[in-house]
């Protein structure tokens with residue numbers, strides 16, 4: 287399942303990709319319990335549909351394992367020419383809306399570097415890795 291939303295305000299810009307691990311299990315959860323990543327995907331879909339004024343061109347994609355398996359939910363955010371970040375401990379029940387807002391902050395930068403104090407607290411605490419831009423943005 288791939289979710290996407292594009293707002294008129296961001297038409298023509300490169301989309302931000304938000305990847306959500308759908309294979310993590312919550313600690314102590316039953317084998318047949320819903321996976322946190324699936325819950326986050328559903329919450330992101332609801333947040334995107336509810337935010338008619340979203341100022342981000344965002345593509346949300348499920349992925350299998352970001353190698354942060356003990357810190358569900360795990361997500362990664364990236365876009366051409368920008369730093370890529372991996373985050374853990376994202377709460378599907380609380381962080382979908384703030385994650386969409388953070389994606390808009392991220393897209394508004396030239397390099398993906400949102401000033402530390404402007405990042406949501408769960409983003410500041412949950413960072414696992416940051417990776418330099420792999421592909422430069424088109425001139």
Ligand code: FES
Pocket residue numbers: 307308309310311350351352353354355356360
């Ligand atoms: S299974 Fe989700 S990060 Fe590995």
